[in-house]
Amino acid sequence: MLTSIMEQLINGLRTGSIYALIALGYTMVYGIAKMINFAHGDIIMVGAYTLYIGIALLHLPVIPAMVLTAAVCSVLGMLIEKIAYKPLRKAPPLAVLITAIGMSYFLQSVALLIFSSTPIPFKSVINLNAVQIGTVNISGITIVTLAVTTVIMICLTLFINKTKAGSAMRAVSEDRGAAELMGINVNRTISMTFAIGSALAAVAGILYICQYQSLRPTLGALPGIKAFVAAVLGGIGSVPGAMLGGIVLGLIESLSKAYISTELADAIVFGVLVIVLLVRPSGLLGKKKLVKV
Amino acid sequence: MAMLKVTDMTVNYGVIQAVKGISFQVEEGEIVALIGANGAGKTTTLHTVTGMIPPKAGTIEFDGKDITKTPAHRIVSMGLAHVPEGRRVFAQLTVLENLRMGAYTRKDKDGIEKTLTEIYRRFPRLEERKSQLAGTLSGGEQQMLAMGRALMSKPKMIVMDEPSMGLSPLYVSEIFKIIQDINASGTTVLLVEQNAKKALSIADKAYVLETGNIVLSGDAKALMNDDSVKKAYLSE
Structure with missing residues (x-):
């Protein structure tokens, strides 16, 4: 029983840290540009396909393929901002929101045109042996995911x-x-x-695709929306909030799937969001405005 | 030579003409006051001078260079700093971080530290509170921080928008003393104030704005004795 709980917690930490990486992009962009970039999830998808192109088609070694992925996503993020959002800097928020949703569909459609809707199998490029601690078995990809997100979060916080x-x-x-x-x-x-947020989404995309090992044009949608929930849960605009929100969301999801019901897991996640927002409308670590005149 | 020369400047907010072709000039080393009622166009004038709003027509020259179309973020490094209305310190940043933001465009590390020491000497309160979040300071302290922050760029000229607004009378006097002090150490000052009496008492020259037009201008002391100014702005 204890072993099983430990394993579920570690699973939760793994998915949670991927959500946190993506949530950081939402929250940073919101903090700076005061908009929700709904195309953010699709950057993950672009990252996954870029990695696939780098490795399967260009036969690049793993590390350069990953660097290429991060670079492509960063540039794409900046381009999207320049072309789609910057002209709307003074427009009402609703116009920006609709544009972001449109951009999301645009990226998915382009991927659909190029790669079709047939899933492409992808073999993980992160092949590390599992580690056994007591009776708990931790897979290689989990270790890499946890290590990478920890390092990224420390660097980002320092930055x-x-x-x-x-x-x-x-x-x-x-x-x-x-x-x-x-x-x-x-x-x-x-x-x-936008460049930093998109690079983080690229990293999340790499980790995500090594876990799920299948490419579809819509693969970014679900982690994208979950990470958005995580960002709101933690307090949109707050960097530590996004980290915490991601981890909490991953843990709740994993534990609900294991001990309550797989089908209900998403409902529980959103239920928790509703409750948290009822009690703390600005999220777990959301900033309460300090105003003194 | 004029430090700042504004010629026939017109500024529109949508369809409303907020500033209607005004001309004024600030000589090096002067304190110039821009006085007028609420909505006269004082803040708009300052925002246009420092590049926050593009003018509809006219030219702005600073230190011999045409800055009419220069974006705000490039104007600071030319030597023109702006202390905005309502102070607008970064509440979530510490006092020290706020001051460092003021030196954002400077590259001379040693020089920045020197300026910081000077500012701490001028505003000892800021040094005492340097690691405190700016949002926790009192209004008067925030005004000092906003001034210190502007001084961090080592400006040739500083424009100040309502520095005494919302402050207790004690702080008001202190702030005006500081402005004179800043000017005495060689910085040209353009001051927008609703407290016309105080502003005129420290200014060399003044312009009176009314609904987007300059209706009076001249020596500050002379304006203080002008009957129409007395009636409209000095509440006598």
Whole structure:
């Protein structure tokens, strides 16, 4: 029994950390550009296909293929912002939201045109032996996923809190106009945020595809929406919130699947979201505005 | 030479003409006050000067260069800093982080540290509270932070929008003393104020804005004794 609980917790941590990586993209973009980038989930899909192209078609070694994946997604993220969102900087939020949803369908349709809807099998490129701790068996991909997300989260936290570019991002997120008066190039900061968020989605895509080993044009939709829930759960706009929200969501999902019902797992996840938002409308770690006049 | 020269500047907000072809100029080393009632176009004028809003017509010259079309984020590094209305400090950043944001465009590390020491000397309160979040400061302290933040860019000229707004009378006097002090150390000041009495008392020159037009201008002391100014702005 204990072994089984431990294994479920570790499973939950694994899916949760993938959600957290994706949720970081939602929350950072929301913090800086004040919009929900609904095409974010599809960046995961583009990442997965890029990795597939790199490895199966271009026969690249694993690491360069991963770097290529992250680079392609970063550039794509910046391009989407430049072409689709930037012209709408002063438009009502609803117009931006619809555009983001349109962009999501656009990316899926392009993938559908190129790769068709037939799933492509993909063999994991992360082949590490499982590790046995006591009676608990931890798969190689789980270890890699946990290690990679931990390192990324530490680096990202340091970047945001300790570097000049990170402080600039926080300043823009709080007051775009005042940030401009400091000499911060707001457009460039927004671009950078999209690049970082998309690179994180690329990493999530790589980890996700090594887990599920099948490519479809819609593969980003479900983790995308789950990660969005995680971002809202943790408090949209909050970086630690996205991390926590992702992990919590992964754990709830995994435990519900194992001990309650596989079919009900998603319902439980969204149920928890509803309850948390009822009690804390700004999410678990959402910022309450500090205003003093 | 004029530090700032604004010629026939018109600014529109949608269909509303907020500033209707005004011209004014600020000489190096001066304190110039822009006074007027709410909605006269004072803040719009400052926002246009520092590139936050593009003017519909007219030209803006700063330090001999045409900055009419220069975006806001490039103007700071040219030596023109802006202390915005309502202070707008970054509440979620610490006092020190706010000050460092002010030096965002500077590359000279040693110089930045030197300026920081100078600012701490001018505003000891900021040093005491340097690791506190800016949102936890009192209004007066936030105003000092906003000024310190602008000074971090080592500007030739500083524009200040309603620095005394919402402050207790004690702080108001202190803030005006600080403005004089900043000016005395060589920074040109363009000041927008609803507290016309205080503004005129420290300014060299002043312009009176009414619904987007400059209706009066001249020596600040002379304006203080002008009957129409007295009646409209000095509540005497």
